[in-house]
Amino acid sequence: MRPVPTLEELNERGEGFLPGLIGLRFTHAEPGLLRSELTVRPELFAPNGFLHAASVIALADTTCGYGTRILLPEGASGFATIELKSNHLDTSRQGVVTCEARVVHAGRTTQVWDAEVRNEKGDVMALFRCTQAVLYPKG
Template sequence: MPNLPSLDQLNALGTGRLPGLIGIRFTHAERGLLRSEFTVRPELLAPNGFLHAASVVALADTTCGYGTRMLLPEAANGFTTIELKSNHLATAREGTVTCEARAVHAGRTTQVWDAEVRGPDGKVLALFRCTQAVLYSKG
């Protein structure tokens, strides 16, 4: 199996893209388990002053997606999200929001990942699950 990317390499992937714009930082990476975070700032809030649900989903989906990359079969050339679901249980207005994503299934054609997003006080803000389709070149 190929070597795991370093945290610096993972964080660099988001530069100039949505993860970088949101400020997602990876803090832990191993096969099947990733942790990430971002600092709440006004741009990530909804007009009502609470953390926008899309910010939470972006954190969870990015963390699961980077994990998916790390578990792709050797012959695969990529993946795409085919389904995601999130249950939002609480919110945050400031501080650091964290995410822990775990592989539930890492097969040849699909991967399923679960993530928990937590607020600065450790309270669960959202539960997230996504299914990724593993892509192969035709030929």
């Protein structure tokens, strides 16, 4: 297992990439559990005036992905998403949405993560699951 980066390191990692572009911020990190948040703003809306599903997925997928990186086994060089699924139950038009991601399985060749995204009222907006393939150098 790799050392857990500081919140500052996690947040800096996303600068100049999609996590930084959408304004994702990590608020908690430990092996197997990460929390993040995103301030809702019009640029993240769909044309219907509600938070775009892709914005919610970006929050959940990034949070799970950073968790995957922390739990990579010795010798692994990275990971790639095999599958992701998201069920959207509610939405938001203001405030801060939060994400909590937990590892379900952390094996040598795959990891499975679950995440819940909640609006500022605490209502579950989305249930998310992803499966990651653990990658190793060819040789």
